[in-house]
Structures are given as C-alpha cells and as structure tokens.
Amino acid sequence: MKNTYLQISQMITGALVAVLLAIHITVQQWFVVLGLLGIKVADPTTWGSMMERAHQGSWVGIYIALLAFGLFHALNGFRNILLEINLSALAIRILTGFIIAFGVIFLILGTYAPIALFSSYR
Amino acid sequence: MNNDAVKKITFRVQRFDPEKDRKPHFQEFTVPVKRGTTVMEGLLYIKENLDSSLAFRTSCRMGVCGSCGMLINEYPHLACHTQVEEFHSDKLTLKPLPNMAIIKDLVPKLDTLFEHHKSVKPYIIREDKEEMEKPTAGYLQKPQQLDEYLQFTYCIKCGLCIAACPTSASDKAFLGPQALGQAYRYCADSRDEGQDFRYAIVEKDHAVWNCHFAAACSEACPKGVDPALGIQLLRKGVAAKALGIKKTAAPATLATPPALAKPKIDVPEFTVEPK
Ligand code: HEM
Ligand code: SF4
Ligand code: FES
Numbered sequence: 001m002k003n004t005y006l007q008i009s010q011m012i013t014g015a016l017v018a019v020l021l022a023i024h025i026t027v028q029q030w031f032v033v034l035g036l037l038g039i040k041v042a043d044p045t046t047w048g049s050m051m052e053r054a055h056q057g058s059w060v061g062i063y064i065a066l067l068a069f070g071l072f073h074a075l076n077g078f079r080n081i082l083l084e085i086n087l088s089a090l091a092i093r094i095l096t097g098f099i100i101a102f103g104v105i106f107l108i109l110g111t112y113a114p115i116a117l118f119s120s121y122r
Numbered sequence: 123m124n125n126d127a128v129k130k131i132t133f134r135v136q137r138f139d140p141e142k143d144r145k146p147h148f149q150e151f152t153v154p155v156k157r158g159t160t161v162m163e164g165l166l167y168i169k170e171n172l173d174s175s176l177a178f179r180t181s182c183r184m185g186v187c188g189s190c191g192m193l194i195n196e197y198p199h200l201a202c203h204t205q206v207e208e209f210h211s212d213k214l215t216l217k218p219l220p221n222m223a224i225i226k227d228l229v230p231k232l233d234t235l236f237e238h239h240k241s242v243k244p245y246i247i248r249e250d251k252e253e254m255e256k257p258t259a260g261y262l263q264k265p266q267q268l269d270e271y272l273q274f275t276y277c278i279k280c281g282l283c284i285a286a287c288p289t290s291a292s293d294k295a296f297l298g299p300q301a302l303g304q305a306y307r308y309c310a311d312s313r314d315e316g317q318d319f320r321y322a323i324v325e326k327d328h329a330v331w332n333c334h335f336a337a338a339c340s341e342a343c344p345k346g347v348d349p350a351l352g353i354q355l356l357r358k359g360v361a362a363k364a365l366g367i368k369k370t371a372a373p374a375t376l377a378t379p380p381a382l383a384k385p386k387i388d389v390p391e392f393t394v395e396p397k
Binding site for chain 2: 001003004005006007008080083084085086
C-alpha cells in the first residue's frame with residue numbers, strides 16, 4: 001500500500017498547498033487590490049509588517065506548514081516523474097535517499113529562519 | 123460522392139521487414155475507393171492486386187475481433203471500422219500502432235498487451251475453490267450490479283487505448299489503460315471476490331497511480347469503453363481500502379439450479395412425453 005499512501009499524501013498536500021499559498025499570496029498582494037479600490041491598508045511587504053507577522057505564532061505555523069507540505073508535494077511529485085523512467089531497484093533507493101536528504105535539509109534550513117525570528121527580541 | 127463513383131486515394135503505408143530492413147520506410151499505393159470503402163478494404167485491395175507481401179492483421183472485418191488496430195493519419199483506429207471518406211483527404215498514412223514493437227509492416231507485437239491483461243487476473247475469482255473448479259450453478263446478479271461494469275466488458279483488446287496513451291509512450295512498464303480498465307471491470311463485478319489480489323497488483327509501481335488522466339484512451343477506444351474512468355474508479359477503491367473506509371458488499375450468491383427452483387407461475391405439466 002506504500003504507493004497508495006504516497007499518492008493520497010500527494011493529493012492532500014496539493015490541496016493544503018493550494019489553501020496556504022492562497023493565504024500567502026492574498027496577504028502579500030491584497031493591499032494592491034484594495035488600493036485600486038481606494039481602500040488604504042498597511043503595505044504587508046515592509047520590514048515592520050513582516051517582523052510583526054514573524055512574531056505571531058499562527059503566521060510562523062502557516063509558513064512552516066507551507067514549506068513542509070510544499071517540499072513534500074514537490075519532491076514526491078518529482079520522484080514520481082523520475083520513477084517512470086525504468087530505474088533499477090538500487091537506483092530507486094539511491095534516488096529516494098537523495099530526495100529525502102534534500103527535503104530534510106531544506107526543511108531544517110527553512111524552519112530555522114522563522115523560528116529564530118520568532119524567538120528573537122522584538 | 124455518389125455510391126458508385128470511384129476515386130483514387132494514395133495509401134502511404136509504413137513498411138518494415140525485420141529480415142531485410144534496418145528501419146521502417148514508406149511505400150505509396152493508389153487505391154480505388156467509393157462511398158463506404160473502409161481502410162481495411164483498401165489494404166485488402168493492395169494485397170490482392172498490388173503487393174501480396176504487405177502484412178497487416180485482420181479477421182472479423184466488423185470491429186469485433188480487435189485485430190486491425192493501426193495508426194491512420196497519426197491516430198489509432200480499427201482499419202475495418204474506419205471509412206476512407208472520414209478523412210476528407212486524398213492521401214492516408216498508415217503506420218503500425220505505436221508503443222509496441224513491430225513484427226512486420228502494420229503488424230504490432232501485442233505480447234505486452236496480453237501479458238499485462240493476464241497479470242490483473244481478468245476473470246471471476248471466488249474464495250470457494252471447489253465451486254470455481256466445478257461450478258454447479260450461476261451467480262445471481264441484479265441489472266444495477268451489471269451496470270457497474272457493463273461498458274468495460276465491451277473491450278476487444280485491440281490496443282488502441284495503449285497506442286493513444288502518453289504514459290504508455292513514456293513508461294514502457296506502465297500496465298496501460300486496457301489492463302487497468304479490465305482490473306476495474308472484475309473488481310466491480312458483484313460476483314467477484316478477487317479485489318484484494320488485483321488491488322495489490324495495480325498498487326505497484328507503473329500501474330494505477332501512474333495514470334495522469336490524459337483520458338486519450340477513452341477518446342481512442344472504438345467500442346465506447348472509458349478506461350480512464352475505470353482507472354479513476356479503481357484508484358478510488360484502492361485508496362478507500364488503504365484508508366480502511368472501503369465498503370464491501372457480500373459477494374453474489376449461487377442461483378438455485380433450475381431443477382430445484384419453483385416456477386413463479388403455475389406451469390402446466392407436459393401432456394406429451396418428451397422423446
Ligand atoms: C495549487 C496547488 C497544487 C495542487 C492542488 C496540486 C495538486 C497535485 C496533484 C493532485 C498531483 C497528482 C497528479 C497526478 O497524479 O498526476 C500533483 C502532482 C505534482 N505536483 Fe502538484 N499541486 C499543487 C502545487 C504544486 C507546486 C507548487 C508544485 C511544485 C513546486 C507541484 C509539483 C508537483 C509535481 C512535480 C507533481 C508530480 C507530477 C505528476 O505526477 O504528474 N505542485 N499535484
Ligand atoms: S479499452 Fe477500448 S481501445 Fe482499449 S483495448 Fe479495449 S476496446 Fe481497445
Ligand atoms: S478485423 Fe476485426 S476488428 Fe477489424
């Protein structure tokens with residue numbers, strides 16, 4: 001059932017990425033849209049605004065979740081494509097090892113930044 | 123075109139003789155066609171009058187045996203089920219089905235199709251081995267239960283779906299729409315108890331999860347089968363099973379043998395002794 005669990009995860013993470021990415025993009029851009037409608041709101045891309053979000057647990061959670069789900073989805077999808085070339089069992093294991101290592105390294109690097117910011121002095 | 127008017131059409135046919143040729147080449151033939159002439163009739167004309175060495179498969183000439191699949195103007199068709207007129211062109215290019223090896227000219231090697239088909243156990247599997255070996259009666263099935271899989275029984279194993287499938291083109295080990303559609307056909311049959319065997323087979327690499335839903339198979343199928351739908355329904359079943367939420371109905375029961383069945387209405391006794 002390994003392939004089935006991986007594919008179900010691919011679909012679920014795809015849906016989660018869609019939701020989280022929508023939140024992320026909307027927040028980054030809505031001031032432009034609202035500005036066009038004549039409504040003035042604070043620019044979310046300023047340093048101050050970003051730092052403010054960086055100190056809110058919910059935002060830190062959203063960014064880390066987007067990173068984790070996005071990494072899983074993209075790397076598992078990439079692995080799916082590569083598995084369609086007929087690779088040997090050994091090559092598949094090496095490839096899977098590389099992909100997991102890549103994912104874990106980028107997850108650690110990517111999580112470190114928001115956590116370090118979150119715990120930094122305001 | 124009136125019924126009797128004869129028109130000359132060029133058949134540009136891919137030739138390949140493994141004993142002589144290193145790679146395929148094209149040869150052109152002029153074929154007289156009239157209204158209703160099929161591509162198969164054109165090929166038979168060539169074989170009878172122009173070049174008897176031309177190789178192609180045919181048997182039923184009525185779209186039921188699945189022998190005559192080929193690429194006609196770059197799209198998979200049954201040659202016997204396709205009229206020359208449909209193409210509105212003076213030239214037809216004929217090639218063997220792609221995604222398969224070529225035996226000769228327009229004859230593809232269908233071994234992989236049949237191996238993949240067999241691998242999904244395309245027959246009713248029952249836990250009662252005794253009954254499977256020596257059946258005593260048929261199984262009961264409601265018309266609604268038949269509808270669950272009926273369209274998939276129309277598959278004639280022609281391989282057009284495989285020829286159209288982009289995944290079969292890029293992944294030679296892919297089970298393919300024909301076999302996956304048939305895996306669904308038997309899993310959806312209320313008389314079957316072999317779902318777990320088939321799920322284990324189609325769950326492997328190069329199988330049900332490798333379909334990317336191009337649905338080219340369903341478009342190409344000459345029998346109106348929708349293998350892409352079968353694959354999606356098979357996925358639904360495999361996923362539900364993996365998540366432990368699959369509903370399974372009890373398998374169909376044996377029909378009472380006719381000798382033991384009571385007639386619903388009073389049937390008069392025979393008045394004449396049967397000879
Ligand atoms: C809007 C958000 C997204 C949704 C709803 C989504 C959904 C999906 C689904 C359902 C699949 C499985 C397709 C199949 O089985 O053929 C898939 C595959 C894939 N996704 Fe996404 N995805 C999204 C965003 C992304 C992003 C942002 C990336 C890359 C950074 C990505 C990369 C991939 C890759 C590489 C595959 C494998 C391709 C394949 O199997 O055909 N996806 N996605
Ligand atoms: S599903 Fe249709 S196209 Fe595919 S082998 Fe069966 S009849 Fe031919
Ligand atoms: S010859 Fe039988 S399907 Fe065409």
